[in-house]
Amino acid sequence: xxxxxxxxxxxxxxxxxxxxxxxxxxxxxxxxxxxxxxxxxxxxxxxxxxxxxxxxxxxxxxxxxxxxxxxxxxxxxxxxxxxxxxxxxxxxxxxxxxxxxxxxxxxxxxxxxxxxxxxxxxxxxxxxxxxxxxxxxxxxxxxxxxxxxxxxxxxxxxxxxxxxxxxxxxxxxxxxxxxxxxxxxxxxxxxxxxxxxxxxxxxxxxxxxxxxxxxxxxxxxxxxxxxxxxxxxxxxxxxxxxxxxxxxxxxxxxxxxxxxxxxxxxxxxxxxxxxxxxxxxxxxxxxxxxxxxxxxxxxxxxxxxxxx
Numbered sequence: 001x002x003x004x005x006x007x008x009x010x011x012x013x014x015x016x017x018x019x020x021x022x023x024x025x026x027x028x029x030x031x032x033x034x035x036x037x038x039x040x041x042x043x044x045x046x047x048x049x050x051x052x053x054x055x056x057x058x059x060x061x062x063x064x065x066x067x068x069x070x071x072x073x074x075x076x077x078x079x080x081x082x083x084x085x086x087x088x089x090x091x092x093x094x095x096x097x098x099x100x101x102x103x104x105x106x107x108x109x110x111x112x113x114x115x116x117x118x119x120x121x122x123x124x125x126x127x128x129x130x131x132x133x134x135x136x137x138x139x140x141x142x143x144x145x146x147x148x149x150x151x152x153x154x155x156x157x158x159x160x161x162x163x164x165x166x167x168x169x170x171x172x173x174x175x176x177x178x179x180x181x182x183x184x185x186x187x188x189x190x191x192x193x194x195x196x197x198x199x200x201x202x203x204x205x206x207x208x209x210x211x212x213x214x215x216x217x218x219x220x221x222x223x224x225x226x227x228x229x230x231x232x233x234x235x236x237x238x239x240x241x242x243x244x245x246x247x248x249x250x251x252x253x254x255x256x257x258x259x260x261x262x263x264x265x266x267x268x269x270x271x272x273x274x275x276x277x278x279x280x281x282x283x284x285x286x287x288x289x290x291x292x293x294x295x296x297x298x299x300x301x302x303x304x305x306x307x308x
Contacts, residue, residue, distance in 0.1 A: 003065045003072070003123065004308055010116040011072035017109045018080025022087050023095050024105065029087075032109055033080045039117050040073045043124040051128070055135050061304045062133070069123055076116070103175050107168040118161035126154055130220065131301040138221025139232070139284040139297040147220040151236055152213040154220075159209030162238045166199040166206065205238040208267045217270045223250070224273045231262065231273075232283065232296050240266040241273075244296050252283055256295020257303045 014036070022029040047066075051058055058066070086092070128134045129150055138147055170192060177188035218224060218241055222233040226243060230250055235242035242261040247253045265273060283296050299306045 002308060003069050007069060007072055007116070007119050010112065010119055011076040013112040014076040014116045015079035017112045018076070019083040020105055021109050022080065022083040024102070029080065029084045032113065033077065033084060036080065036113060036117070037077055040077065040120055043120050044070065044073065047124040047128065050134050054133050056133055056301065058133055059301050062301065062307050065307055073120065099179060100176055103172050107172050111165045111168045114161045114164045118157050121157045126150065127299060130299045133301055137297050137300060139300070140282050141221050148216055151216045151219045154236055155209040155213035155216065158238050159206040159213065162202055162206035163210070166203045170195045170199060202238065205267060209238045212267055218275070222275055224275055226263065226273060234261060234298055240264045250281070252294045252296035256293060257298065257305060260298045
């Protein structure tokens with residue numbers, strides 16, 4: 001969720017991938033453009049509707065980045081649609097490419113679309129809720145009882161994106177190994193094994209996340225036990241659960257927004273960090289928390305560093 005850097009790169013990659021796809025396959029390009037427009041447009045429309053009467057006004061630093069993300073989204077989609085229209089109007093192509101380039105292009109299109117759309121889910125749907133714009137933030141609630149739905153969606157879309165991208169990267173050399181013979185096939189088989197081994201940890205974490213999303217064992221805003229301390233669950237993703245350590249009274253005593261997290265642990269290690277129910281009072285003010293904000297929630301609407 002870094003619009004100025006990561007999401008700009010992702011949008012450019014999507015635009016280039018859709019342009020290349022239009023040159024080699026009109027029907028495939030039309031399908032990819034349609035999926036992109038429906039999902040990205042739907043997320044933006046939902047955000048605009050819900051922010052007409054938000055729980056709290058959209059901060060100016062967030063509003064500025066909203067405009068940037070909208071330009072990124074429109075630019076990537078326009079590049080794909082315009083290139084498809086030019087190809088059809090000028091009767092260009094489809095241009096035939098080798099099988100390996102065809103497979104590589106398919107993987108690039110799928111991977112870039114999934115990654116950017118996953119980032120848009122974070123930006124337009126997850127972050128406005130987590131930051132306290134559309135509803136009280138987790139730090140304003142007594143525990144994570146009201147956050148299983150958002151936690152599930154966060155785990156699902158991140159897990160799905162990781163599975164798809166990992167599968168696409170591994171599928172390229174695996175497909176080429178099955179389509180060639182001799183030393184070439186051996187080289188592709190080795191490459192598939194290297195990719196598979198490198199991405200195994202990410203894939204395993206993604207599968208656990210997809211299972212966890214059905215009934216999360218830990219939710220945003222939960223208090224958990226970390227060694228002898230109590231911690232606040234700030235982030236839940238494929239790589240694990242991120243938390244902020246609290247003091248012995250269950251309060252956050254560190255400087256506001258100085259650290260993104262105190263630590264993290266993998267989703268497969270949940271059994272070693274049981275929920276703590278003795279500290280369930282909101283860490284921040286239940287009303288407008290500007291004056292009572294303790295800074296435990298990195299994604300808070302007041303933290304400008306979380307919206308860059």
